[in-house]
Amino acid sequence: QKEVEQDPGPLSVPEGAIVSLNCTYSNSAFQYFMWYRQYSRKGPELLMYTYSSGNKEDGRFTAQVDKSSKYISLFIRDSQPSDSATYLCAMMDPGGGADGLTFGKGTHLIIQP
Amino acid sequence: NAGVMQNPRHLVRRRGQEARLRCSPMKGHSHVYWYRQLPEEGLKFMVYLQKENIIDESGMPKERFSAEFPKEGPSILRIQQVVRGDSAAYFCASSQSGFNTEAFFGQGTRLTVV
Numbered sequence: 001q002k003e004v005e006q007d008p009g010p011l012s013v014p015e016g017a018i019v020s021l022n023c024t025y026s027n028s029a030f031q032y033f034m035w036y037r038q039y040s041r042k043g044p045e046l047l048m049y050t051y052s053s054g055n056k057e058d059g060r061f062t063a064q065v066d067k068s069s070k071y072i073s074l075f076i077r078d079s080q081p082s083d084s085a086t087y088l089c090a091m092m093d094p095g096g097g098a099d100g101l102t103f104g105k106g107t108h109l110i111i112q113p
Numbered sequence: 114n115a116g117v118m119q120n121p122r123h124l125v126r127r128r129g130q131e132a133r134l135r136c137s138p139m140k141g142h143s144h145v146y147w148y149r150q151l152p153e154e155g156l157k158f159m160v161y162l163q164k165e166n167i168i169d170e171s172g173m174p175k176e177r178f179s180a181e182f183p184k185e186g187p188s189i190l191r192i193q194q195v196v197r198g199d200s201a202a203y204f205c206a207s208s209q210s211g212f213n214t215e216a217f218f219g220q221g222t223r224l225t226v227v
Contacts, residue, residue: 103156
C-alpha cells in the first residue's frame with residue numbers, strides 16, 4: 001500500500017460546479033497537509049496548508065483534514081476554466097526521518113466552459 | 114522578487130553522459146529541497162540542503178547522484194553516467210525557515226536521456 005493514494009482522474013466538471021478532490025494516507029504520523037496546483041510543464045504552487053485535523057478556508061478553496069479516517073479533501077467552489085490543472089496533495093511527518101514531503105500522484109482536473 | 118530559478122529548463126543527454134541541474138533559491142532563502150517527478154508519478158523527495166551542508170539525502174539514489182549547495186552560487190544536482198530511467202522532471206524548492214511546508218517550487222528541469 002502506498003503511503004498516499006490519490007485518484008489520478010481525469011475529473012471533468014462543468015464551469016461553476018463544486019469540485020471535491022481527495023487523498024487517503026496510511027501513515028498516522030503525518031501532521032501537516034498541503035494542496036498544490038500544478039499547471040502543465042510548470043512547478044507546483046502551494047494552495048492550502050493545514051496542520052492536524054479541521055477545516056481551512058481561503059476564498060473559493062476549502063481544505064479538510066480527517067485524521068481519524070486518514071482522509072483529506074480540497075473543495076473548489078464556483079469552479080473556473082482557469083482551475084483546470086493537476087492538484088497534488090502532500091503530507092509531512094515532522095518527527096519522521098526524512099525532511100521531505102510525501103506527495104500523492106495528483107488528480108488531473110478539467111473545468112469545462 | 115524573482116522566484117526559485119532552475120536552469121536549464123530542458124536538458125537532453127546521451128546515456129553515459131553527466132547531467133548538471135542548477136537551482137537558485139529565492140532571495141533570503143537558505144534551505145533547498147530537490148524532488149523528482151517521473152511520468153505518471155508523484156513528486157519524490159530526493160535531498161534537503163542548507164548552505165554547505167547536506168541535511169537529509171534519504172531520498173537520493175545511492176549511486177551516480179550527488180547534490181551540493183555551496184556558500185556562493187546555486188545548488189547543483191549532479192547525475193553521473195545517466196541512464197534512460199533518469200528521464201524525469203527535477204524540481205527544486207526553497208524555504209526561508211527550513212520548514213518544508215513553506216517551500217516555494219521552481220519551474221523544474223526536464224531531463225531527457227536518449
